[in-house]
């Protein structure tokens with residue numbers, strides 16, 4: 001197990017290439033299960049979540065390869081193998097195997113990961129959708145059992161706007177008999193990406209990206225080639241890196257519309273952001289940062305996944321800032337770590353209240369989840385001295401070669417093996 005070390009204070013400059021979207025990738029790969037011939041997906045991010053899903057598809061009989069960011073699977077010999085334990089438990093998004101296997105085999109057994117560092121993350125809306133389509137769903141010893149004699153279209157109103165439930169219901173419904181309508185659907189770009197792949201496979205889907213999605217079931221889905229969308233959260237993270245520590249940082253391979261809420265917030269804070277066709281230039285470091293209030297919302301609102309990274313930047317803003325997470329009210333595990341580094345911040349309910357600017361100092365800190373990790377990397381880049389981050393495996397789940405990308409723009413960042421006692425403690429916590 002490694003830890004990440006950062007010597008802060010270096011002025012960054014250059015271009016960062018954005019990888020394919022993690023939150024699309026973890027749905028596109030399970031979607032391939034629904035095809036009866038090979039699927040190729042280009043530009044998938046090289047992250048551990050993608051490797052875990054490749055492992056799971058192999059476990060059920062898929063012929064899978066993942067080389068140079070290109071994913072290939074021949075799903076024709078897959079079987080309805082139960083997946084109650086093992087790698088499935090490492091990955092929150094393994095819930096997409098439920099929709100995909102239910103759609104193809106009319107049955108599935110998928111283990112659920114336990115507690116999560118963002119607080120409770122129920123899947124009641126996914127289950128409500130599967131049941132409406134005709135499945136019987138039970139929870140037996142930490143695994144979800146799904147069975148259906150046949151699947152039929154249904155009208156499903158989501159009580160909570162959920163990315164996962166919207167995608168999962170699409171996966172289960174594309175081969176169901178008749179029409180499915182998902183109302184109050186989520187509108188995130190990743191949903192459009194999954195619908196685009198399914199449509200290339202022969203599915204009939206209308207309205208992805210709006211809050212009503214209509215699906216006409218088809219009998220067969222075939223292989224195809226698909227190019228994933230760029231990762232808007234990785235792009236946003238690097239925009240914040242630019243604002244925090246770069247004179248000029250060019251973010252390449254981004255869909256600017258996907259990060260509009262962040263662009264607006266950074267400009268409000270006094271950061272210069274220039275938007276091109278598929279590039280964004282951020283010139284931030286030399287400006288005095290103004291405080292800002294931020295509230296996370298469903299897309300196109302400010303994404304919860306950028307709340308933690310932006311909090312690190314807000315420690316440098318003059319005056320009081322309030323950042324409220326309406327999606328995950330407990331996504332504040334990074335705050336204690338930022339305080340350890342000298343940030344003036346406290347949590348009240350669903351909000352973090354900051355007063356700045358505060359001089360950050362390097363410290364030993366712990367990434368408790370993926371985006372908490374990103375926030376600590378950003379804090380480390382701004383801090384005086386050396387910051388040591390443990391829990392790097394969380395960062396590796398979702399950021400493609402973050403250390404190499406940061407080094408490419410001049411950051412002084414490196415990995416070292418963890419001391420035995422640190423590694424032992426981390427393993428104990430993960431049990």
Ligand code: EPU
Pocket residue numbers: 023024026093120121122123124125126127160161162163164165186233304305327328370371398
């Ligand atoms: N919710 C329910 N019931 C459900 C499903 C969701 O109450 O059945 C609630 C959740 O507890 C949450 C809200 O609805 O309060 C939204 O959750 P959603 O289902 O949209 O989240 P998700 O699909 O589980 C995805 C991303 C998350 C991202 C959220 C919100 C993937 C694999 N994960 O999760 O990404 O934070 O949408 O945009 O796509 C990350 O990338 O770090 C990450 C956690």
